[in-house]
Amino acid sequence: MEKTLFSESMEGIVIDQVIRDQEYSMAIKHFHDTYELYFLLEGERYYFIEKETYHVKTGDVVLINRQQVHKTSQAGSKSHDRILLQLSGRVLEPWLKSAGLPSLEKVFEDYYGVSRLPNQEWEEMKGLLFGIAEELKHKRERYEVMVRLKLSQILLIISRSRKRDVMKEMPPRVQTPKHGRVHDVAEYLTFHCETEESLDELAERFFISKSYLSKIFREVTGLSVNEYRNLARMKKAQKLLKNSQYSITEISGLLGFESVTYFERVFKKHCATTPLKYRKEK
Secondary structure (H helix, E strand, C coil): CEEEEEEEEECCEEEEEEEECCCCCCCCCCCCCCEEEEEEEECEEEEEECCEEEEEECCEEEEECCCCCEEEEECCCCCEEEEEEEECHHHHHHHHHHCCCCCHHHHHHHHCEEEECCHHHHHHHHHHHHHHHHHHHHCCCCHHHHHHHHHHHHHHHHHHHHHHCCCCCCCCECCCHHHHHHHHHHHHHHHCCCCCCCHHHHHHHCCCCHHHHHHHHHHHHCCCHHHHHHHHHHHHHHHHHHHCCCCHHHHHHHCCCCCHHHHHHHHHHHHCCCHHHHHHHC
């Protein structure tokens, strides 16, 4: 069973709470331009971010930076209760700057990953989250201001907690042989996304069978090896389109695409626009 307890939004902010007591693995493709905060109220999950897998438990907060590949999957019991908060930097950054608050870009670059809050801060955090949902549901006078104030408190609690615990590591990464293998392959593809190595060649490089590599990679990331490689290519393509003078044909070649037509098709699939439009918009 899956039950949505609330789903509310205003410009720049979307919040929802979902309870599940069935096996659930986040749908792909999960790679977007918003910042995301995941709060696990009950249960435990595996959370894959970029190339690392974390074991997330009740009371943990997961920060996912924009453009990061991520996916949750079952760990232990099938049941879990979570709140998801999605934030648009384009909408919220001007307000945060005017209020003298840290930018979303800085908070998520410095602290992405998993934070484990002390009980008192966790209870305060839950109150703020339910407060945001109530304000958005009832839309009383100046509710937008109240929502932003509560959001600022959430960001400050996370920042303070991470700064205070700067010498402590995040909750441990999952170190099973399976997750270790996937980490190694994902890391290789992230830094060598232009590679045209086949699945057979990658399996040989990491001394595992092709079928096993294909199976565990999809189990952990929710993506095929080639889908993950293409996402890494798209992230690099966005940087090149924004920060270089290379032509679209040259970028296609640098990223190992067999043709510019195929590159444009993959880019539009993942980025919802063409490379040329993306370059003009940025």
